[in-house]
Amino acid sequence: MSEVYATVQFGREQDNTQHLGAIVAFLASRDLLDARLIAAHASAVARVKMQDLNGAEFLTTVLNGELRATHCSPRGQSLCRVLLQGDEAVALRSAVDQSKEEDWLLFDEVLPQMSAALRAVEAPPSGLKRLAAKVLQFPGPKR
Numbered sequence: 001m002s003e004v005y006a007t008v009q010f011g012r013e014q015d016n017t018q019h020l021g022a023i024v025a026f027l028a029s030r031d032l033l034d035a036r037l038i039a040a041h042a043s044a045v046a047r048v049k050m051q052d053l054n055g056a057e058f059l060t061t062v063l064n065g066e067l068r069a070t071h072c073s074p075r076g077q078s079l080c081r082v083l084l085q086g087d088e089a090v091a092l093r094s095a096v097d098q099s100k101e102e103d104w105l106l107f108d109e110v111l112p113q114m115s116a117a118l119r120a121v122e123a124p125p126s127g128l129k130r131l132a133a134k135v136l137q138f139p140g141p142k143r
Helices: 017-029 035-040 042-049 053-063 076-084 089-099 102-121 126-135
Strands: 006-008 066-068
Touching: 006 017, 006 053, 006 076, 017 042, 017 053, 017 076, 017 089, 017 102, 035 042, 042 053, 053 102, 076 089, 089 102
Parallel strands: none
Antiparallel strands: 006 066
């Protein structure tokens, strides 16, 4: 049995459909879903990428209301751990709760935050950054 990252909850107090929907839409639009899931539901994934089907609808219809580790690629699993646990999860949930928008307008609002989390997950260790910066440094004009 695979790890369940989150389950959709309806209702005024614990409603998380927009929060999870934004995360699922981000996973689908950045090809962070499992290849088998994409192959099995290619039409639905394409509709999410074209913004014809929102993330909450994809979550409830294709993923049966649960976001599991098996639904994500390895990069997607790392991102889900960041976005659904810890400080980044609290910040994202707060941004979603404070927003008056829904679906794709909400997605556009929280996209920079999720993109920053993805960059942090994919970032090489700091020592490699410095080495790459030195290698890529071009000589300036002669003085």
